[in-house]
Amino acid sequence: MTNLNELQKKIGYEYTFDCVQCGYCLPACPTYETMRKETHSPRGRINLVKMAAEGKLNLEEIRDPIDKCLGCRACQVVCPTGVEYGRILEGAKEVLSDNQQLSFSKRVAKNFIFNDLFPNPSRMNLLGNLMWFYQVSGFQNIVQNIKILKIAPLNLGKFEAIMPKITSPNQRQKRKVVVKAEGKKRIKVALFTGCIMDTMFYETNQNTINLLKKSGAEVVIPEKQTCCGALHSHAGDVSVAKNLARKNIEVFEKEEIDYVINNAGGCGAMLKEYDHLFENDPEWSGRAKRFVNQSKDISEVLYELDGLTLTKSVKDIVTYQPSCHLSNVQKVHDEPLKLLNSIPGIRYKEMKDYNGCCGSAGIYNIVNYQESMEILDSKMEKFKPTQATTIVTTNPGCLLQMKMGIKREKLEGRVRVVHLVDLLMEASE
Numbered sequence: 001m002t003n004l005n006e007l008q009k010k011i012g013y014e015y016t017f018d019c020v021q022c023g024y025c026l027p028a029c030p031t032y033e034t035m036r037k038e039t040h041s042p043r044g045r046i047n048l049v050k051m052a053a054e055g056k057l058n059l060e061e062i063r064d065p066i067d068k069c070l071g072c073r074a075c076q077v078v079c080p081t082g083v084e085y086g087r088i089l090e091g092a093k094e095v096l097s098d099n100q101q102l103s104f105s106k107r108v109a110k111n112f113i114f115n116d117l118f119p120n121p122s123r124m125n126l127l128g129n130l131m132w133f134y135q136v137s138g139f140q141n142i143v144q145n146i147k148i149l150k151i152a153p154l155n156l157g158k159f160e161a162i163m164p165k166i167t168s169p170n171q172r173q174k175r176k177v178v179v180k181a182e183g184k185k186r187i188k189v190a191l192f193t194g195c196i197m198d199t200m201f202y203e204t205n206q207n208t209i210n211l212l213k214k215s216g217a218e219v220v221i222p223e224k225q226t227c228c229g230a231l232h233s234h235a236g237d238v239s240v241a242k243n244l245a246r247k248n249i250e251v252f253e254k255e256e257i258d259y260v261i262n263n264a265g266g267c268g269a270m271l272k273e274y275d276h277l278f279e280n281d282p283e284w285s286g287r288a289k290r291f292v293n294q295s296k297d298i299s300e301v302l303y304e305l306d307g308l309t310l311t312k313s314v315k316d317i318v319t320y321q322p323s324c325h326l327s328n329v330q331k332v333h334d335e336p337l338k339l340l341n342s343i344p345g346i347r348y349k350e351m352k353d354y355n356g357c358c359g360s361a362g363i364y365n366i367v368n369y370q371e372s373m374e375i376l377d378s379k380m381e382k383f384k385p386t387q388a389t390t391i392v393t394t395n396p397g398c399l400l401q402m403k404m405g406i407k408r409e410k411l412e413g414r415v416r417v418v419h420l421v422d423l424l425m426e427a428s429e
């Protein structure tokens with residue numbers, strides 16, 4: 001990219017001036033905690049972006065620090081001058097993506113996953129069917145016994161070992177597109193199902209629908225919805241993220257609803273920032289803002305409705321690993337904890353620095369495996385003193401990452417990881 005003006009506009013140069021270099025954000029940054037390098041701290045990254053925008057560094061010199069950022073936004077929450085780090089990061093990612101020379105095979109793989117798979121519900125459904133067949137046919141046992149996945153790229157064998165149990169195609173086909181409220185209808189909502197959630201955590205989506213129903217909400221599940229675009233946006237693929245956002249806005253604005261509900265912190269953060277994508281677009285900015293105003297995490301709505309009867313005792317020691325995007329971007333802190341503590345029988349034990357990222361961060365744990373595992377190991381050291389038997393999360397990526405942590409600590413069978421929604425359902429009448 002030669003035009004400095006264009007680069008500065010795209011990379012979020014204007015936001016870098018809000019940083020006064022105080023360093024208050026450093027202790028909050030998981031990559032600074034594990035890597036101990038100024039270039040891999042929020043302050044360092046902001047400086048690098050600024051220097052690149054001024055033509056003092058070439059883009060390749062900022063690629064590694066930006067690629068190694070989790071995007072957890074913990075720095076943004078503690079920053080006394082309100083630096084919008086998220087905008088700086090997204091801008092840098094977009095510019096780096098535009099200027100990246102990928103090998104042919106990586107380009108094909110990225111195109112397939114980002115453009116042909118995630119945004120296509122029928123292909124995601126087919127993937128779910130194949131994963132289910134892999135698990136129930138005995139093929140998974142054979143693969144695990146002969147340890148063939150040890151030679152698979154990107155540590156896929158390690159992720160395969162923590163794959164959740166996939167719901168059968170028969171069960172998945174039974175879902176209704178409109179679910180009536182139990183008793184008097186109090187509100188009408190639409191569920192954003194999420195591509196990964198609906199493929200790998202279908203039961204959690206069903207439990208979400210059931211809890212809403214029990215709370216007096218009528219739930220519609222728009223069939224034409226698509227992927228939220230978070231992974232695309234985090235990878236700097238802004239034009240695809242915009243296309244997906246337009247499609248979702250169009251689909252959900254056809255419904256006469258009070259809220260668009262999601263149960264995945266990462267997807268929810270993206271949905272709640274759709275307006276950032278269309279700031280200079282007169283046709284879409286108003287529509288995006290309306291969509292953002294309707295978007296809610298499930299915990300916000302269940303807490304607001306206060307309609308659940310939780311009578312079944314869950315006699316577990318429970319700790320909570322929040323999704324960074326739920327806490328730091330959506331600013332939803334109290335509702336999950338209040339719901340959790342309303343479950344009869346549980347003993348809640350807070351982890352030290354419980355708000356810190358677990359190292360999952362979208363596909364960070366796949367593409368930056370080593371760095372992610374260092375962050376996870378540090379998280380598990382904070383988890384162990386709680387002696388909890390249940391870890392509650394609010395995002396599929398965090399759930400799988402904490403399962404990985406349990407496996408690494410050889411705590412399988414003694415500690416489980418569940419989505420908040422699943423634990424509420426367990427305690428519900």
Ligand code: SF4
Nearest residue numbers: 019020022023025079
């Ligand atoms: S991002 Fe905020 S907290 Fe961090 S150095 Fe800059 S001003 Fe200070």
Ligand code: SF4
Nearest residue numbers: 029069070072073075
């Ligand atoms: S987003 Fe997270 S990993 Fe990235 S600089 Fe901020 S605190 Fe560090």
